[in-house]
Amino acid sequence: MTAPGAVAPEPVAPEPVADEPVADEPVADEPATPSTTARTLRRLRGALVAGSLLTGALCLVASSQAHTGTDAIGERAAPAVLRAEAAYGALADAQRVAVHGFQQGTVVLGGLGDHYRNDIAAINQNLAELAGDNVAGPASASDLQLVAGLVVNYNAELEQAAADYQQTGELTRALPALWYATLQYREVSTTLDRLRKEENAALTARRNSMWLAGAADLLFLVPFTLVLVLFARTQVVLRRRFRRRSSILLTTAVLALTATALLCGLSLRVSDGRLRSALDGPFAEAVTLAQQQACRSAEQADRDLYAIITQAGPTTRSCGTDLAPQTSGPATVGAEQTGHQQAEAEEAFTSGATDADAYSSVLPALLVLLTAAAAAAAALALNPRIDEYRFGGQ
Template sequence: MNIGWPRGRAGETSTPRRLLLLAGLVVLATLAVGATAVATVLSQRHTAVTLADRTSPTVVDAVRARALLADADLVAAQSLLPPGSWGPPTVQFQEDIKTAGQALARAAENSTAGEADRAQIQAVNNGLLVRYQGDVYIAANAVDDTPAAPPATGGPAAAGTGTGTGTQAATETVSLTGIYLAYASDLMREPTGILSTVAAFQARNSANLPDEGTAPWALLGGHLAAAVALLVLLARAQVFLRRRFHRAMSLGLLGAAVVLVLLAGGLTVLTLRTSHDIDRGVRETTAVACLWQAREAAAITEQDRTFDEYAPTLSRGAVLPAATDIQNDPDGQDGGAATDGCDGQAGVAAVGQADGGGPAAVYQARDARLGVLVGERTTALDDALDGAIPGAGLPWVMAAGTLALLALGAFAFWPRIREYGS
C-alpha cells in the first residue's frame, strides 16, 4: 500500500501537467497553421497583383510602343517618299508617336527591371524620340528650300527640256527628303536605337514574369505539415480526455478537426487554382506581345519596300534585318522574340497564309487582321489577370479560421483545466 500510494499521487499529479502540455501544443500548432495560411494567401496575392498591375502591363506597353513606333516610321516614309505626296507626316504619324510615348511612360513607371532600365526608357522617350521626330520634320520641310522647276515654253524641244528640269528637281528633293528619313530610320532601327532599346527593356521585364507553376509551395507545405501535426494532437487529446475523463467524444475537438480539414483543403485548392490562373495570365501576356511584335515586323517590312520603291539608293533591306529575321533570329534586332515563345503562336501564321493581292494590300490586310487578334487576346488577358488575383478578404478568412480553431480548442480544454484548478 505504501508503495502504491506515491505512484497513484504521481499519476494524479501528472494528469493536469499532461493536460496543460497538450493544450499548449495545440495552441502552438494552431498558431502555426494560421500563420502559414495567411502567409500563403498573401504571397499568392502579391505575385498575382504584381503580374496584373506591373509586369504584364509593362511588357505589353513596351511591345505596343515598338509596334506603334515602327508604324510611325512607315507612315513617315509613305507620306514623304512617293512623288506627289510630299508634305508633313499625317495625323496617323502624330497619333502613333503620342500613343507610343504614353505607353513608354507607363512602362517606365511600372517596370520591374530596376531603376537603370526605367531611366533608359525615360531617356528614349525624352531624348531619342524627340531627335527622331526632328529628323522626320526636317525631311518633311526639305521641299520648301528647293526651287520649283521653271515652266516649259516653246515647241516640243523646249517642252522636253522643261520636263527634264522638273524631273531633276524632283530627284534632288526626293534625295534630300530620303536622306533625312534614312537618318530618322537609323535612329529608330539601328542596334542601339529606339526599337532595340525598348526591345531589351521588354525582354528584361519579360524575364520577371512568373515561371510556370509558380506558387508559394514551401509555405503551403509548411501549412499542411502544421495541419497534420495539429490533427494528430487533436486525436491524441481526444484519447487522453476519453481515458481520464470518460468522455466518448469532445465536441470542441471534433469541431476543431472539421475546421482544420476545411481550412487546409480550401487553401490547397486555392493555391492550385491561383497557380493555374497565373500561368494563364503569363501565356496571354506572351500571346498579346507576340501579336504586337508581328505588327511591328510587318510595318518594318512594308517600310523597307517603300524605300526600295521610291528611294532605292537608300534601301534599308541590305542593312537592317527582315521581318522573318526579327521574329526568329535570337541574334537579330529583336532577340527577345524567339525566347519569348512567339514561335507557333496561334493566329500569326494564319494571318500570313490569308494574305493576298499586291504588297500594300497584303500589309493592310495583315495589319488589320493582327489588330483584330490583338483586341481579342487583350480581352482574354484582362480576364485572366482579373481571375488570377485572390480576394482581398481571404487573409481575414484564414485569420478567422485560426481564431475558430483556438476557440474550439479552448472549449475542449478549459473546463477540464478548471476542474483541476478548483
C-alpha cells in the first residue's frame, strides 16, 4: 500500500530479452558440408566417360580413313597405273604390227589388219578408263586429252601410208606418211610415259599417307593410354576410401575399351599388310610384264622400220632417225603367254586389294557398341559410391 497523498510509482516494463539463436534443423537429405570425395568421384566419372568416348571416336576416324585410303588405291590409283601401262603397251604393239605389215608387204593385200585396229581400240578404251580412274590431278587430265588427239593423228597418218602403198604398190610412196606416223607415235609414247609417271607418283603418295603408314595408331593409342591411367587412378581412390579392391563395372569398362583399341589396331595392321603384299607382289608383276612386253614391241618396230628405211635409201640420217640396225631373234616371243601372266597378276592384285579393303572396314557398328559399353560401365561403376554421399540425384 502507498501512503495517503503519495504518487504510486509507474509500473516498469520488463526489459526485452534478446532472441536466442535457434539452431537450424539439419536437412535430412544433405550433409552439413560438401564432400571432397564426392566431387573427386564425379570428376573421375566424367573424365572416364569422356576419355572412353574420345578413344572410340578416334578409332572410328582412323578406321574410316584407312578404309578410304585402301579403297582409293585398290579402286582407282592402282588401276589407273595399270590402264596407263596397258595403253602404252597397246600403242607399242600397234606400231609393231603396222610397221611389220609394211616391211613384209601384207599391207598391200589386207591393209593394216584387224590386229592393228584392235590395238587402236585398246588404246582408246584404256584412255577412257584411265580418265575415270585418274587420281593425278589436272596435269594428268590435260595429258590424257593430248594423248587422245595424238592417237587420232597417228592413226590417220598410218591409214594414209597404207592407202598410198595399196594404190601404187611401191613402199617408197608410202614412206613419208609412215615416217610422219612414226613421229606421231613417238610423241604419243613420250606423253604416255609422262602420264605413267604422274599416276605412279599419285599412287605412291597415297600409299605413304599417314593413314596407311602406321602413324594412324598414335591417333587413338595416346588417349587410350591416358584413359587406362585414369582407370588405374580411379581404382586407387576406391581402394583407399572405400576399401574396394576391384570393381566389376570398372573392369568391364577397361576390357571393352581395350577390345576397341585392339580391334582397330589389328584391323589396320592386317589391312595394311594385305595391301602392301598386293602392291609389292601381283601389282608389281603386272606392271613389269606390261613394260617388258611394250619394250619388246617397240624394239621390234624400230628394227622393222630401220629395215624399211635402209631398203628405200642408203642413209637413214637424212630422215633424222637414230634407229638401230636389226638384230637376230624375234622380239615378241611368248607375247600370248606374257599377256596371260599379266592378266593373272592383275586378277590376283584385285583380289588382294579387295581383301585388304574388307579388313580395313572393321565393322564400325562393333566399335560403336564396344565404346558405348565402356562409357556406360565407367559411369555406372561410380554411381553407387557417389550415392553414399547423397550426390546421386544432383
